[in-house]
Amino acid sequence: MTAPADTRTSDELIRAEEPVLAHNYHPLPVVVARAEGAWVEDVEGRRYLDMLAGYSALNFGHRHPALIDAARAQLDRLTLTSRAFHNDRLAAFAERLARLTGQDMVLPMNTGAEAVESGIKVARKWAYEVKGVPADRATIVVAEGNFHGRTTTIVGFSTDETARAGFGPFTPGFRIVPYNDLAALEAAIDDTTAAVLIEPVQGEAGVIVPDDGYLTGVRELTRRAGCLFVADEIQSGLGRTGRTLAVDHEGVVPDLVLLGKALGGGIVPVSAVVGRRDVLGVLRPGEHGSTFGGNPLAAAVGTAVVDLLETGDFQRRAAELGVVLREELQALLGRGVVAFRARGLWAGVDVDPALGTGREISERLLAEGILVKDTHGSTIRLAPPLTVTETELREALASLARVLAA
Numbered sequence: 001m002t003a004p005a006d007t008r009t010s011d012e013l014i015r016a017e018e019p020v021l022a023h024n025y026h027p028l029p030v031v032v033a034r035a036e037g038a039w040v041e042d043v044e045g046r047r048y049l050d051m052l053a054g055y056s057a058l059n060f061g062h063r064h065p066a067l068i069d070a071a072r073a074q075l076d077r078l079t080l081t082s083r084a085f086h087n088d089r090l091a092a093f094a095e096r097l098a099r100l101t102g103q104d105m106v107l108p109m110n111t112g113a114e115a116v117e118s119g120i121k122v123a124r125k126w127a128y129e130v131k132g133v134p135a136d137r138a139t140i141v142v143a144e145g146n147f148h149g150r151t152t153t154i155v156g157f158s159t160d161e162t163a164r165a166g167f168g169p170f171t172p173g174f175r176i177v178p179y180n181d182l183a184a185l186e187a188a189i190d191d192t193t194a195a196v197l198i199e200p201v202q203g204e205a206g207v208i209v210p211d212d213g214y215l216t217g218v219r220e221l222t223r224r225a226g227c228l229f230v231a232d233e234i235q236s237g238l239g240r241t242g243r244t245l246a247v248d249h250e251g252v253v254p255d256l257v258l259l260g261k262a263l264g265g266g267i268v269p270v271s272a273v274v275g276r277r278d279v280l281g282v283l284r285p286g287e288h289g290s291t292f293g294g295n296p297l298a299a300a301v302g303t304a305v306v307d308l309l310e311t312g313d314f315q316r317r318a319a320e321l322g323v324v325l326r327e328e329l330q331a332l333l334g335r336g337v338v339a340f341r342a343r344g345l346w347a348g349v350d351v352d353p354a355l356g357t358g359r360e361i362s363e364r365l366l367a368e369g370i371l372v373k374d375t376h377g378s379t380i381r382l383a384p385p386l387t388v389t390e391t392e393l394r395e396a397l398a399s400l401a402r403v404l405a406a
């Protein structure tokens, strides 16, 4: 039995949310009812090209057939066991994900924020047990402009007041340094430092790509100082930048890598901490867990995601279409675009503030049938599914050109 269809219009549904849904989001006024590949359709049947892709959770597009097949097959067999028991999907998922990322072990969780929290816990435990930091003195160095999720510990070291204000008191033990500044990072590391936690590309901050050599520098500094390098690849990882991981651009291997979003194929929340055995190995039974982490449905979908990434096709597409994206954005410089930053099929575009806020530009693009999302001020972010065609990508950029010229 399926639930009866809700026959209300988009406007009626938007109004219906107001009194019953917490106001922690301000969505664009579109009510999506169906989707396929890079396209979504609203309640009234209007079609939109999705240039956000669920903040990279939909790297493989909406309802990729291989992922839907994997999920369907698993729904017919087994969905949840909890980790009180083994399930027959988890071993393959962990083996395959570890191999894909060049790491030894996997800690499966669900959301990105949980992966970050898990990484923090593992780094602290490692600091006490392996590095010998005195009890409760471990510190973690993070970057200004970071976005690692929404839990109380994580927002405590955010530098975005909207994300942070009103949610204290915060967890101690974090030091904040400017992003892309190796000297500041070096100065912040001392004997108490368990880890440096950074995004290899800062997504929410506006797709901030660090200078070449920064990630290599972070790796060298942390190795020399005897602390961990934890890379949050929740948004940058799994094909988005034209490589499997964004750190691959510099051939750098962190001690822990945090994954999420696209790992669930746009179907279920799947996240993971992947890392070296001597680091993740510090966890023992009872010290950390999740009722849903590593569930068989998540593992089946996650394994199908690894299948797709192992072909290399998505990474290649992101790199090739990334060239088109840059070329189109370059042509808009001085014509409404003040600056842009891009890596692979991912760009942060600073629009001339005189033309409107990022929100206003996003609303005008919505009217053109293009879905994007603003980040801060007059910056919009472009991150289409990696399955988008070159023609669709050029059409989206043509719409942006029209909106900026209007």
Ligand SMILES: Cc1ncc(COP(=O)(O)O)c(C=O)c1O
Pocket: 055, 111, 112, 113, 114, 116, 147, 148, 149, 150, 199, 203, 204, 232, 233, 234, 235, 236, 260, 261
């Ligand atoms: C880099 C990064 N880390 C962590 C998160 C949090 O992920 P989630 O929303 O699944 O908790 C995000 C989400 O945007 C992110 O971009």
